[in-house]
Amino acid sequence: xxxxxxxxxxxxxxxxxxxxxxxxxxxxxxxxxxxxxxxxxxxxxxxxxxxxxxxxxxxxxxxxxxxxxxxxxxxxxxxxxxxxxxxxxxxxxxxxxxxxxxxxxxxxxxxxxxxxxxxxxxxxxxxxxxxxxxxxxxxxxxxxxxxxxxxxxxxxxxxxxxxxxxxxxxxxxxxxxxxxxxxxxxxxxxxxxxxxxxxxxxxxxxxxxxxxxxxxxxxxxxxxxxxxxxxxxxxxxxxxxxxxxxxxxxxxxxxxxxxxxxxxxxxxxxxxxxxxxxxxxxxxxxxxxxxxxxxxxxxxxxxxxxxxxxxxx
Amino acid sequence: xxxxxxxxxxxxxxxxxxxxxxxxxxxxxxxxxxxxxxxxxxxxxxxxxxxxxxxxxxxxxxxxxxxxxxxxxxxxxxxxxxxxxxxxxxxxxxxxxxxxxxxxxxxxxxxxxxxxxxxxxxxxxxxxxxxxxxxxxxxxxxxxxxxxxxxxxxxxxxxxxxxxxxxxxxxxxxxxxxxxxxxxxxxxxxxxxxxxxxxxxxxxxxxxxxxxxxxxxxxxxxxxxxxxxxxxxxxxxxxxxxxxxxxxxxxxxxxxxxxxxxxxxxxxxxxxxxxxxxxxxxxxxxxxxxxxxxxxxxxxxxxxxxxxxxxxxxxxxxxxxxxxxxxxxxxxxxxxxxxxxxxxxxxxxxxxxxxxxxxxxxxxxxxxxxxxxxxxxxxxxxxxxxxxxxxxxxxxxxxxxxxxxxxxxxxxxxxxxxxxxxxxxxxxxxx
Numbered sequence: 233x234x235x236x237x238x239x240x241x242x243x244x245x246x247x248x249x250x251x252x253x254x255x256x257x258x259x260x261x262x263x264x265x266x267x268x269x270x271x272x273x274x275x276x277x278x279x280x281x282x283x284x285x286x287x288x289x290x291x292x293x294x295x296x297x298x299x300x301x302x303x304x305x306x307x308x309x310x311x312x313x314x315x316x317x318x319x320x321x322x323x324x325x326x327x328x329x330x331x332x333x334x335x336x337x338x339x340x341x342x343x344x345x346x347x348x349x350x351x352x353x354x355x356x357x358x359x360x361x362x363x364x365x366x367x368x369x370x371x372x373x374x375x376x377x378x379x380x381x382x383x384x385x386x387x388x389x390x391x392x393x394x395x396x397x398x399x400x401x402x403x404x405x406x407x408x409x410x411x412x413x414x415x416x417x418x419x420x421x422x423x424x425x426x427x428x429x430x431x432x433x434x435x436x437x438x439x440x441x442x443x444x445x446x447x448x449x450x451x452x453x454x455x456x457x458x459x460x461x462x463x464x465x466x467x468x469x470x471x472x473x474x475x476x477x478x479x480x481x482x483x484x485x486x487x488x489x490x491x492x493x494x495x496x497x498x499x500x501x502x503x504x505x506x507x508x509x510x511x512x513x514x515x516x517x518x519x520x521x522x523x524x525x526x527x528x529x530x531x532x533x534x535x536x537x538x539x540x541x542x543x544x545x
Numbered sequence: 546x547x548x549x550x551x552x553x554x555x556x557x558x559x560x561x562x563x564x565x566x567x568x569x570x571x572x573x574x575x576x577x578x579x580x581x582x583x584x585x586x587x588x589x590x591x592x593x594x595x596x597x598x599x600x601x602x603x604x605x606x607x608x609x610x611x612x613x614x615x616x617x618x619x620x621x622x623x624x625x626x627x628x629x630x631x632x633x634x635x636x637x638x639x640x641x642x643x644x645x646x647x648x649x650x651x652x653x654x655x656x657x658x659x660x661x662x663x664x665x666x667x668x669x670x671x672x673x674x675x676x677x678x679x680x681x682x683x684x685x686x687x688x689x690x691x692x693x694x695x696x697x698x699x700x701x702x703x704x705x706x707x708x709x710x711x712x713x714x715x716x717x718x719x720x721x722x723x724x725x726x727x728x729x730x731x732x733x734x735x736x737x738x739x740x741x742x743x744x745x746x747x748x749x750x751x752x753x754x755x756x757x758x759x760x761x762x763x764x765x766x767x768x769x770x771x772x773x774x775x776x777x778x779x780x781x782x783x784x785x786x787x788x789x790x791x792x793x794x795x796x797x798x799x800x801x802x803x804x805x806x807x808x809x810x811x812x813x814x815x816x817x818x819x820x821x822x823x824x825x826x827x828x829x830x831x832x833x834x835x836x837x838x839x840x841x842x843x844x845x846x847x848x849x850x851x852x853x854x855x856x857x858x859x860x861x862x863x864x865x866x867x868x869x870x871x872x873x874x875x876x877x878x879x880x881x882x883x884x885x886x887x888x889x890x891x892x893x894x895x896x897x898x899x900x901x902x903x904x905x906x907x908x909x910x911x912x913x914x915x916x917x918x919x920x921x922x923x924x925x926x927x928x929x930x931x932x933x934x935x936x937x938x939x940x941x942x943x944x945x946x947x948x949x950x951x952x953x954x955x956x957x958x959x960x961x962x963x964x965x966x967x968x969x970x971x972x973x974x975x976x
Contacts (some may be wrong), residue, residue: 272572295634296655381595383803384818387742403806403951492806492947503861510937511616 246520254306272470284522286454288517295511301350306518315494316519322409327477330420334473336419336465338424343454346432358429362422364368369419373486376415377402380487408488413484420476422471431465432458434470463542473536480525499523551932580609584824585634585861585880588615588625590830593892597885605879607874612880616645616751620943621755622647623936633657633866640867641876644695645859646686647756650933652862653689659863660735662691664874664946671696671878675888679702679898680923681726695860698881699895700826702854702922703761703845705729707911710839711736720843722918729846730799736820737801748801751792756939759931759946760855761823762788767850770942775932776974778967780942780960784849787819787958791848793949804950814840829912830893841913844922856926857900896920934970941966 253261289306293299297510310316341361345354364372379386380401388398401411434459459466481500483489490497503523507516587594594612615887616634618624626648633639633873644652654659665672675684679697687695695768705720715735720728733748752758756770759763763769768784771777777784795802813819815835822828823845832840845854859878879885886897890908896919897903903920912919931937945963948954954962 264859293774294655296630298659377807378809381807381809383747384743384745385807385815392741400804400951403947405951405953488806491944492951493944505940507732508631509620510851511625511627511630 251351255351266544274300283522285517286499288513289515289521293513295513299514302514306514309515310522316499318494319502322497323478323494324414324454325409325437326496326498329410329478330416330480331470331474333413333417334421334424334477335469337421338469339428339462339466341421341425342428342432343458345429353483355419357478360427361425364419365422369482370486372419373415377487403492404490405492408492410479412484412487415487416480419483420473424473427465428462429468430461434465435461436504456488458544464544465536467542471531474534475527477507478523483494553797558671560625568673579605580607581608581869582611582638583611583640583867583869583872583876584642585610585876586615586629586792587612587643588617588622588645589643589829589894590614590890590892592688592887593894595879596888597880600884601876601879605872605875608875609870610876610879621757621939623939626651628719629774630655630657630937632962633864638866640869640873641865642695642862643698643755643859643880644862646857646928647931647935649689649694649937650686650931651936653694654933655806655824655867658694659865659867659870660694661696661862661877663875664863664870664877664952665696668874668878674775675901678901680900682856682923682926683858684900686856686928687860688806691791693833694883696877697858697860697898699860699889699897700856700858701757701827701895702856702919703758703823703825704839704842704854704918704922704925705821705845706814706824706828706842707821708736708814708819708839709841711817716931719841719848724843724846726846726848727806731797733801734799737799739800745818747803747813747819749795750802750808750813750819751805752810756824756931756942757855757857757929758823759942762792764853764855764927765845766848767848767853769930771930771932771971778964780963780967786956786960787945788848789949789960793875793952793956796950796951806947809933820878826912833893833911840917842918844918851925853925853927854922855929856923857929857931858894860893861900877940932971932974934974937970938967 249348288299290302291299292302294303322434330486345357372394380388382388382398382400385398386400387401391398399407401407438459440453441459443457448456479500480498484496484498485501487495490501499519500523503516503519506512506519508515556650585594589614592613593646595641598610598612615625616628618628621626621955622645628646629639629652630650631640642652644658645657649658665675667893674695675696683697684693684698686700687693707720709719712732716733717732720732724732729749735748736746737748738744738746751762762768762787766784766788768779768782768788768842770780770785772779787969792802796804810819810822811831814822814838817861832838842853862875862878863877867873883899883902886899886902887905887907889895890897890902890911893911897908900920909916928937941963945959945966948962949956
């Protein structure tokens, strides 16, 4: 059996010289080099913080004084935290409402805009619907706060003009979360509309022609051609809107500050408050970990369910 | 050619090594004159200190002063303190810190402030001003365990601002300085025009939950949401409940006050849609900007116990993270001085801590007719409750007040919920 003689003159250099790696080796190296910046970023800004967060769960740390060992107290505290249950309930309601409405409205708007119409009208409609996506969430939330104020708010003034009583949009536990959902849908559905529009425009016309020849009406075409063929797009849209909804923070922060009471507080707000207002980094990490687990379960669940309703051509 | 260039470089290097002493000492002199960067942070509009920065160029040539704004963090002093601590923990350079009594305990507990006693004792002029030109109440408010943690700059109490034109329009006499809650309610009912329409005029609006705004009411009913030593919850005290019920009734029963959540008190007062509001001197700034002049001020209406006004002081202190505490002390003096105080007065900011400035005619020029009231109250001022965990206590109270103002919980239910949250929070201070 022949063995490489690294002690031979030039042996070591030849062994590690790129010129002798072969095409596969050189391609692999190029691949590693190209992905290195992204990998370094991922490790530094995602993986390391996750590990640090896991470690923090077992510490009491207030950012300014050295951490002390907390054992499992931050974890056991999760089970005694009655506020967290209320806040998770709010979050689930907000996520469900925003994800459902964003996707349904986004799809309906995309279908509407995918029809033939004068180009100028199409341009104006697309721009108008997409425009809120381009503006900053917090500044628009300030505007909405003025619009929705119970006393002297514009929306209640208009409701009054048609004989309706003022609605406590931001100050009632019943309405605060609904207001936050309405705002999120207004702000985000334009983005999903664009995604769905791209999906719709990728469907070959021949499928519709074939369906028409088979006598399918508009509704049947939508159900049997459009929906199955945009299901990969819809899957993508649902996943990103669901994760985005779990991360809702700034609009609720500006609109209601989580109130009244805890009525519109979301889990991300709660984590922020525990970490940067209470300086309880350990407990904030423990709550973050529960959110991490919820998101993992939801994403895995979605992939499992997707096998039944997502159709790839 | 390359060889010649190489020789040239070596020659230049040797020449540099044997350069005359004068040349090198000149460089060192330039380096020594490089100003020390000092960064001060404040909650006030940063333009309050534009002139101070100009003055620093002349008076403190060895210091490059920067004054930046520290955000309110979506709250009052609780949010301010949290933002500040996060910045410091993030390694940001902050040498000089403005903080008020509400956040002082927290910052002291986190060992963020250097006690100023050593600097003051070594500086007779500063000590003279502190002892003789600053009211003892203000001075002591910024002490922790007997140590002076901040040098007082400004302070506030809460008074009732009222629209004189509306009072005149409905034929009401200006409120007397001994008015009580009944008189106040009577005035509210007389000036309010609330029908749910676009031309609604509310009689009064109060802060939804800020400790300072609420203390103005509590103190005038001889109570407080915390015990006197600020170590225990006192929200179940019948007088606390009575105070909250009075305020809730203004919204829910008499319908003369809006739900304070989301209500823009400043704009509505200047637009004439709000007749009375409780505020400190800083509200004059907004009125100056809006060119609104038809208003005056009066003491808060009184209900029980001795007449008291809530007061809170802010000042400048030195951060333990500052690498140049001596220069930072010079900046503290500059930013607390007469000139900086006058700048603040002219912008309609807080009441200056320096009595000499508050007694200047200029102080009265930038305010309503009753401006003298601001400084007069100091003799019966009580400090706003400010435990070291103020940043946790205030949000607990705010959250629960909100459920009273919207009518979802009774005063008793909401305060029981607040009490249940406060007890473990306050226990942390005792342990």
